[in-house]
Amino acid sequence: ILNVEQSPQSLHVQEGDSTNFTCSFPSSNFYALHWYRWETAKSPEALFVMTLNGDEKKKGRISATLNTKEGYSYLYIKGSQPEDSATYLCASPPLSSGSARQLTFGSGTQLTVLP
């Protein structure tokens, strides 16, 4: 993996469903993995910054895990609500950067929660 990639591109779930999506990133020279939530007509908002292999972070019904050896992170939403509808972005320093000073963003997973 040379860049940050996210899947799926979009997802529709019913209210109350649990869901998860994936972020893949370069595993060599890993520094940090960021998750952001971006609601329509607003600005991205930081959810988690993860730096250690095996890290798990939680904020309410949203949690994330990190595997730096294989270069992926999962974001989970338990019991999705319509207000969870947003684009979820992950970001990591590019392979060429040699530091955590710059972040490259994935193209995001657009989640729609249907009432």
Place this chain on the structure above:
Amino acid sequence: NAGVTQTPKFQVLKTGQSMTLQCAQDMNHEYMSWYRQDPGMGLRLIHYSVGAGITDQGEVPNGYNVSRSTTEDFPLRLLSAAPSQTSVYFCASRVRDSNGYTFGSGTRLTVV
């Protein structure tokens, strides 16, 4: 704290005109970055700074200049606007490597 303040919110430019997008933060954040957001392309890094007097290029720096004379301000200059620079521009700041970005509200720029 006002957070990250971007001005203007909207701007229409003619091809060849120059302008400066302003970005200011009052959180004493070391790192500041400019991103552009285009449909289907996500956020792409234009320039970034890790402190006053220090700037560097991101993925798409051509046609843009930046400077960081103070910790608070990080203006983005369009030297000679082109239609390809029509985009939404976001400024963001963070404390250091292991912290998340705080984003401004964005500037929607149209170049005709």
